Amino acid sequence: MLAAEAFASDGWRFPHRECGFPRSRRRIYCVAVRAAVREEDDQEKPQEKTIFVLSEKPNRRAAVEEVVKRANRESLADEIIHQEEDGENVAHDGMKVAADHRSGYVALIGKPNVGKSTLLNGIIGQKLSIVTAKPQTTRHRILGICSGPNYQMILYDTPGVITKQMHKLDELMMKSVRSATINSDCLLLIADICHPPEQVLGTLDEGAVNLIKSKPTLLVLNKKDKVKQSEIQKKQEWYEKNSGMDEVIPVSAKFGLGIEEVKQWLVSKLPLGPAYYPRDIVSEHQERFFVSEIFREKIFQLYREEIPYCSQVNVVRYVEREAPAKDFIEIEILVEKESQKAILLGKEGKALKTLATAARLDIEDFVDRKCYLEIKVKVKEDWRKNEELLEHFGYSGKIASASL
Template sequence: MVGQRLSIVTDKPQTTRHRILCICSGSDYQMILYDTPGVLREQRHKLDSMMMQNVRSATVNADCVLILVDACKAPEKIDEVLEEGIGDLKNKPPTLLIMNKKDLIKPGEVAKKLEWYTKFTDVDEVIPVSAKYGHGVEDVKNWILSKLPNGPAYYPKDIVSEHPERFFVAEIVREKIFLQYRNEIPYVCQVNVISYKARPNAKDFIQVEILVEKNSQKIIIIGKEGKALKLLATAARLDVENFLQKKVYLEIEVKVKENWRQDVGFLKHSGYGGQIGIV
């Protein structure tokens, strides 16, 4: 809806960690959207609980809430998830359930799942969409606009996010980690942009560190003769260049920081307390 991809996407759960602000502006409207982490029923680390704080805080003053589900998966009751993320369902804002990936199942199956969610879920409306092909996206936009109050625009119309470029660079690197590595590796990685130097007559210089919790995890990230890290850096650099629309020199170093997912001070500094810190 904002015209470009701002959130990283993989097929693994809990890819999104931060609450990402997106701005969608038209001739007579402006929508401020928050893409939040998914609701975690089991919170094993301080990181998990702080991510859930981000989810809840995003809904406190929301004019409406969107819940995204995979249309390819069997329907399941999500009222417990709603309550965990929103709070008291009796006082919840208008809520829309979006069934994404409708293009991957038959129309009859879409209709059955739409009927099921409408009947068994405490939401105001269900809209099936295909984000890949744009089907149903306009219906979602119109639903949101019908719930928004009249008021002034908060941002210039050419702005799509308030996050700095270095935040998106870190997110792109983290996305490539999710795509390249398996098991627990993507979940133990924290990506920080240590240095970002814009150079008008040369490639921008970007220095990134990947933090893991154990040396064995560091070894996996680097790979034999550094080949895995080189592959990661190349994939990340290409996407960063596409996002920034300029050539960059990307340097990545892997370090060990034991139990960083339990370090509240570090997590707040890294933006998990709500505002994006120095990443």
């Protein structure tokens, strides 16, 4: 087995592989326009810069009207508006839903490395958020959508809560956590059951604590597969007595233990309402966003010390080609120092080649297509302190599809 193949995960699967969509219509969920453009479009006209705003949850009525507008179904629009005026629930795709249908936003909050991303993937039943053994892997707020016959929950996987913010990047990530908490209808507060019991709200400011206490909140004690049953019971009892949470559920997100119990709790707490999104959609992020996340996951797995934290991965261009030609993906990796660039490249470029192979295997599995990667490593001094760059990279709740 190649060294790169050892780091290729079998968890990345394209969400629409079983949906019956032709290749031209498959998407994760694009808020504005698809960023992966065909080669001929690249040559005919310049690619417009598109901004994807993730900081506010959409209005229910506006969400329905937007889908109707895009589909250009005027008769359905009249029907939806009439049904809403009569107080009926209408799903995002125009289908009627039961009067007891529930939908809402759920924020996953917790310290770094407690398993928030693994829990999100477990609830959705598919890998959307990258997972590594290193703390503070998640930077962006990942939005995942889990739909059932009588519910739709939109889950925010947030960066780990940190008290010491060393860069502007840290500040914007914590702002993302607060925004997700404000926009949520209920909360999952995740703690590591392997650690000694502690006040889980101790790392949050007073405003955030008051906000959490005002919403339905479930304390999830993750990684129960690593401790004895007697210890699980003792810690669960301690948290039930001292945490002030509505309920405490121990789980093993890695092995799927307790996930259904968490989902049942969430469904019972979500407000009544129609679906925000079509039921076959599992995220509103672009395909190229997940490509960059897959690449960043491999950096965390293959490099040590400061390299994963000082690296930024951008998909500069994604050209979709007809088979048997390979899709073309141009990727740039930003670091802050020449010495970091040298480590990324490795001797005679061997480290970068291993990284590219490991990432390509997962990307091809994700998009269900053969891909050709063109990778450039650049030095951008103190990019984590550059507010303009950080906003462009999407850390302020916006994702820009065109490179600066």
